[in-house]
Amino acid sequence: MVSRTEAPVDTYAEAMSQQTQYALLRARARQRWDDLTDGDKPWVRVGFGASGQAAGSQEVFDALKHYGPNGTQQINLSMVGAHGLMYLEPVVDVIVPRANRVFHANVTHEVVPDIMSHYIDGRDQHPLHASAYAYSGHADDYTSHLHDWDQLPPNQLQKKILTANFGDIDPHDIFQYIAQDGYSALNKAVLSMTPDEVLEEVKTSGLRGRGGAAFPTGLKWSFLAPSKAPVKYVLCNCEEGDPGAFNDKGILESDPHRLIEGLILNGYATNSTHGVVFIRQGHDIPIEATRRAIDEAYENGILGENILGSDFSFEMEVSLTGDSYVAGEETAMMEAIEGKRSTPRYKPPFPAQAGLFQKPTNINNVKTIAYVPSIVATSGDEFKKVGTESSSGTALVCLTGHIKRPGMYEVEMGVTIRQVLDDIGGGVADGSERIKVLQTGGPLGGVMGEEAFDTEIDFDAMAQSGAILGSGGIIVGDETTDVVDLIRNLVAFNQFESCGKCFPCRLGNTHMLDVLDRMCKNEAKPGDMQLLETVGNNMKIGSLCGHGQLGYNPISSAITYFGEEFEKRFNGELEKSGPFGDGSMILPSRTRP
């Protein structure tokens, strides 16, 4: 419940006149935003998240603390979420009072004093530091030589729905989210819409699951909604063990309240009582951001009893899993939340009938749920206008590897892979000649060669090309990439992560890895291609979940695009290939007991 005495006096009256708890929160949020942006102090924001931390943002932030709230009080300082343009990290973003916004890129902690003297000691006395990269707003005498942030190719081509707040708000401050209209969709839903109406909007939107299977979200929710069980769960899957994908964690560490709002709406639309956010242990930044956001939501009457003054009550918690990739499979995830080994269950019963703790349950990916506030705030029809006929909305793409501008970019469905690579990614990395191969959709996805780069980013078009969109990871390999070696890396992951429940997966992955090992050492045997295919098909038929069923995907797609590289393994004349061609690749290799 809101503590009404804490509200500023002038806005208190306004909020009371509107008679809603949300209006009061909005008033406080507006006050908070004005404090940060309207004063005489620059507001300095440092992009953080896992990627920012890896690039050195923590040291930069620590250096800035000297000027901040606990230092000399000369600036407002916030640690914000991931900047999608990760090649620029660490990014220091300065909102200059009564002027514009300046982005400093690839900042190191040593240059922080040089950067800050311009903003603090006088803009004419101290020139803008050379790390200044772009401005936003109007160009003035100080910034006219910089790039226009909004016109940078990676920004121009993005369509921001999930990432609208990324880099702009402190994920640890609920009022910054509310100041950006956060929780307005929830307020609208619980006070003026029935659960069925919310569900209808999600159905109309054409939203499909972003976890990999692309199942229509509204339809999935409609399996759960009719049940009258007193306890029903909606689960949010942020296991995200896919190497090369970090967009789920990106949402949690940059804008966790969007996920929380979406999950409450998921609960409201399906008449559920409990939400669980499922995250892998060890990813401390998204875990802490989510826990803190849930606490803030409880403190402000957004979770718990009678949400925002309505009749709807909903509880939420974070559940951590140990390291297990298969825990991302929906029934295995329920086993993990129950504290057991995360192996898949037989279906039926389906989760909507008997899921977590045998209660009716719905499971959705982080990205899927994070779209819901936008859908409810506007309408399903509005959302449907974005994207392609069969895949509405956007895709949150993680672009990594031999690419000039690695990062996390939100693009409208229907843009081509080539646009993402060339226009957003800037083409192949410096020092490389060309992009040879892409690995998409995680280790159970596939690879594609250049002839497929004109494929549209769309669930069905990607599936036809032999790769999958899956979780949105696109890993770029240049002309030096040895495809067999890359596939060996993926299969090694799949072998390591097989949960062991179904023997075709447990043993099949081990067989396939043996064969690929031989190929990388140029010791392939005549029947090896046939052996791979036989084993792969057996896994497809004989495994309970996608881990085994899709395990042959990387190999089959690689044969489609790079078949000749496999053939070359048999003539015995090739150099031993890849960084591990001498057989020295050191991998954890085991099957689970």
Place this chain on the structure above:
Amino acid sequence: MTTSQQQSRPELRERIREALESQRTDKERVPSITVLSSLLAVQDDLHYIPDEAIEETAIFCNATINDVWSVASFYTNFRFTPPGMTTVDVCWGPTCHLMGAQKVLDAVQDELGVDSEETSADGKITLRYSTCLGACAQAPVIARDHILSGRANPNSARQYISDLQQELENGIAH
């Protein structure tokens, strides 16, 4: 479980019980407590799962020793011997792999004097291989106790390890 085992390390048992109990007492709202959450709580505190923790978790969760072992042996983050003062992760996911993770790993292993996932002879640093640390845009990525460091190369990795060794020498790290 024999009586002699139960009495072997009473302080350790007490600490394990406190870690298990902290799941209830450290929180405003009590979360769901399971065998898995209990093992995670113990490992967070002790950085490994001693035999006593298997027994205490079974008692705490009203489960069998078999139930607890089945969970502990399944998730690859659990370990059963005490690690060094600091754990260093090197990622071998496909992005890091393409960007040269093997050479980084070779450099780290050389610097630590180990040749697999093990602890350096001085007992200070434990090496682990990670399937993905989640900062692929900054590949290759290494980490110490979950704090990430990206854009690594063999030289920077050597420097990273020697800085870390120096820091542990000076007693700054945990």
